[in-house]
Amino acid sequence: MPSSENSVNILHVAVIGAGASGLLTARELRREGHKVVVFDKGDEVGGTWVYTTQVETDLLGLDQNRDTVHSSAYESLRTNLPREAMSFRDFPFVPLRDPRRHPDRREVLMYLQEFAREFDIEELVRFGTEVVSVEQVVDGGKLWNVKSKRKGLDGDGGCIEDNVTFDAVVICCGNFSEPRIAQFAGFNSWPGKQMHSHNYRTPEAFKDQVIVLIGLSSSAKDLSIEISEVAKEVHIAARSVSDDTCEKMPGKDNIWINSMIESAHEDGKVVFRNGAAIFVDTIIHCTGYKYHYPFLKTNGIVTVDDNRVGPLYKHVFPPRLAPWLSFVGIPLKANAFPAFELQSKWVAAVLSNRVVLPSQEDMMEDVNTFYSMLEASGVPKCYTHSADAKPDYCNWLAAQCRCPGFEEWRVKIYQEALKNASIRPCSYRDEWEDEHLILQAREDFSKYTS
Numbered sequence: 020m021p022s023s024e025n026s027v028n029i030l031h032v033a034v035i036g037a038g039a040s041g042l043l044t045a046r047e048l049r050r051e052g053h054k055v056v057v058f059d060k061g062d063e064v065g066g067t068w069v070y071t072t073q074v075e076t077d078l079l080g081l082d083q084n085r086d087t088v089h090s091s092a093y094e095s096l097r098t099n100l101p102r103e104a105m106s107f108r109d110f111p112f113v114p115l116r117d118p119r120r121h122p123d124r125r126e127v128l129m130y131l132q133e134f135a136r137e138f139d140i141e142e143l144v145r146f147g148t149e150v151v152s153v154e155q156v157v158d159g160g161k162l163w164n165v166k167s168k169r170k171g172l173d174g175d176g177g178c179i180e181d182n183v184t185f186d187a188v189v190i191c192c193g194n195f196s197e198p199r200i201a202q203f204a205g206f207n208s209w210p211g212k213q214m215h216s217h218n219y220r221t222p223e224a225f226k227d228q229v230i231v232l233i234g235l236s237s238s239a240k241d242l243s244i245e246i247s248e249v250a251k252e253v254h255i256a257a258r259s260v261s262d263d264t265c266e267k268m269p270g271k272d273n274i275w276i277n278s279m280i281e282s283a284h285e286d287g288k289v290v291f292r293n294g295a296a297i298f299v300d301t302i303i304h305c306t307g308y309k310y311h312y313p314f315l316k317t318n319g320i321v322t323v324d325d326n327r328v329g330p331l332y333k334h335v336f337p338p339r340l341a342p343w344l345s346f347v348g349i350p351l352k353a354n355a356f357p358a359f360e361l362q363s364k365w366v367a368a369v370l371s372n373r374v375v376l377p378s379q380e381d382m383m384e385d386v387n388t389f390y391s392m393l394e395a396s397g398v399p400k401c402y403t404h405s406a407d408a409k410p411d412y413c414n415w416l417a418a419q420c421r422c423p424g425f426e427e428w429r430v431k432i433y434q435e436a437l438k439n440a441s442i443r444p445c446s447y448r449d450e451w452e453d454e455h456l457i458l459q460a461r462e463d464f465s466k467y468t469s
């Protein structure tokens with residue numbers, strides 16, 4: 020049990036998920052001396068990087084009773100960030116089997132597997148075990164009940180249920196599995212096929228079709244380029260461009276960037292805000308994901324409201340339940356791997372009492388100030404976790420853990436990568452101009468590899 024201030028706590032901690040966040044968290048918790056159990060409903064470490072050809076029974080993800088699939092990886096997926104930027108601090112992402120700077124999904128999975136092996140994480144993981152409920156044993160108390168179910172080994176479809184009490188729970192279950200869908204007039208009556216990018220794997224099914232992809236994120240760009248190789252026409256419908264936009268993607272003859280869909284009709288026609296009207300076979304929603312924690316029962320203390328998980332102090336601790344409940348992996352549009360590494364260090368250090376959180380009231384005040392700042396700047400609630408995940412946030416986390424902030428090369432490589440992807444949407448993974456930064460990163464890595 021937690022002890023008084025300044026003495027070191029050794030806790031029994033549950034980590035939900037064995038993707039990048041969960042692996043990092045398990046490592047940091049164990050480094051601090053905690054006893055750790057990691058639950059993962061999958062059969063191997065790696066989370067979203069564990070590719071499967073399987074897709075969900077409802078391709079839009081609207082049916083809450085559908086058979087779900089965790090991974091959103093598609094066959095041809097390569098990283099959108101250079102490997103140096105994604106690299107963990109003391110475990111460089113050096114080439115394993117795909118030496119490219121933006122390697123394929125197999126290479127990332129292998130990196131995470133190597134990480135798990137190096138730090139003996141696999142022995143902590145209960146694979147094939149889905150957490151179905153996380154709840155405080157006594158309201159306001161500090162113990163947590165974690166209920167899980169594991170597929171029976173006898174093959175009769177039965178489940179083995181388990182119920183274990185922990186001092187603390189860290190939620191690392193990933194945030195790229197529950198589709199967010201765009202709405203437009205005629206959504207329900209339009210007769211074509213609609214799906215979410217979560218269920219996209221390969222382009223063959225779209226041969227000779229006219230496709231609309233909604234969104235202008237990296238998955239919308241990747242999918243549109245790949246599908247354009249087999250489809251007749253590809254149209255991107257984007258909310259973020261002006262209403263009169265209708266232009267070809269540079270270097271591509273059959274990809275158009277349009278403003279958002281105005282309406283879709285029973286005869287199969289789709290009309291854009293720019294006035295263009297086309298007959299469409301398939302609409303793919305590349306519109307991101309919802310934060311989704313169906314197992315979490317906090318009596319309304321932590322909620323997901325318009326994709327804001329809150330209230331959370333610095334996207335990690337709910338003030339009223341801190342430090343016994345925490346989240347690693349929530350920030351979006353961040354340099355995810357190293358940001359999650361710092362979050363996990365912070366959580367582990369706070370749980371062992373090496374680092375002390377502000378009072379509940381002060382954390383709540385900080386959260387409210389942050390929300391007011393977002394509102395004053397016109398940032399919609401649904402972008403709460405995209406707005407703050409910049410180097411300053413990571414350096415703040417590092418300062419809490421008393422470790423060095425982001426290396427200068429890492430910040431610059433990340434910024435250059437974003438710039439490069441917008442200048443060269445079709446070729447940024449194989450062409451760049453920041454060679455000098457790669458050399459700086461390698462020099463840094465040599466401390467760990469030589």
Ligand code: FAD
Pocket residue numbers: 035036037038039040041058059060061064065066067068089091092093096097098099100105148149150151191192193194195238314347348354355356
């Ligand atoms: P995940 O990898 O999703 O892992 C979560 C784990 O939790 C899974 O193993 C899952 O089985 C388990 N789990 C979930 N619910 C339960 C439950 N109830 N019980 C038990 N286990 C559970 N980031 C980059 O830095 N660079 C990139 O190039 C990049 N490309 C991406 C491409 C795609 C298509 C997607 C979807 C994401 C990409 N990302 C990229 C972001 C990526 O998600 C993060 O980098 C990171 O892998 C997320 O790790 P995670 O551990 O938080 O979540």
